[in-house]
Amino acid sequence: MEPAAETQEVLAELQRLRTAIPLLSGSLVAGTDGYVLAHDTPGVEPESVAALTATALGVAVRMAEATGRGDFGELLVRGESGCIASYPAGSSAVLTLLAEDPIDVDALHFEGRRASALIGELIDAAAHRATCPAPSVPSPRQLPPQSGPLPPRT
Numbered sequence: 001m002e003p004a005a006e007t008q009e010v011l012a013e014l015q016r017l018r019t020a021i022p023l024l025s026g027s028l029v030a031g032t033d034g035y036v037l038a039h040d041t042p043g044v045e046p047e048s049v050a051a052l053t054a055t056a057l058g059v060a061v062r063m064a065e066a067t068g069r070g071d072f073g074e075l076l077v078r079g080e081s082g083c084i085a086s087y088p089a090g091s092s093a094v095l096t097l098l099a100e101d102p103i104d105v106d107a108l109h110f111e112g113r114r115a116s117a118l119i120g121e122l123i124d125a126a127a128h129r130a131t132c133p134a135p136s137v138p139s140p141r142q143l144p145p146q147s148g149p150l151p152p153r154t
């Protein structure tokens with residue numbers, strides 16, 4: 001699958017989240033470095049949210065480690081009119097969901113965890129293919145010459 005196809009699959013998953021979570025107002029996938037990978041964030045600047053997500057992720061990871069709570073699992077920030085939830089998406093990305101009140105946080109977490117696992121698989125598979133391309137098949141001109149007659153076909 002080409003990277004563009006993975007991006008389309010990630011965008012399709014972000015759009016699916018819109019129908020699965022009625023009060024979801026936006027979602028984005030960012031690299032842990034703060035760059036936007038995909039987004040569905042009307043009315044919100046995705047680059048700023050991605051950068052802030054990476055910063056919050058760094059703090060959350062350090063807090064979990066420093067307090068002996070294990071690996072980062074999720075981050076929930078509540079505001080006056082809604083919340084922001086972030087979930088790890090594979091080894092190098094994070095899914096952030098923006099929701100309005102009165103959001104069902106359990107439903108948000110259920111869908112967020114499920115979506116982040118799927119998105120993480122897509123992103124990790126694309127990264128793996130980018131670093132480990134399929135071996136090329138040599139053309140007949142690149143093959144060493146045959147020595148001696150070919151064996152008879154049976």
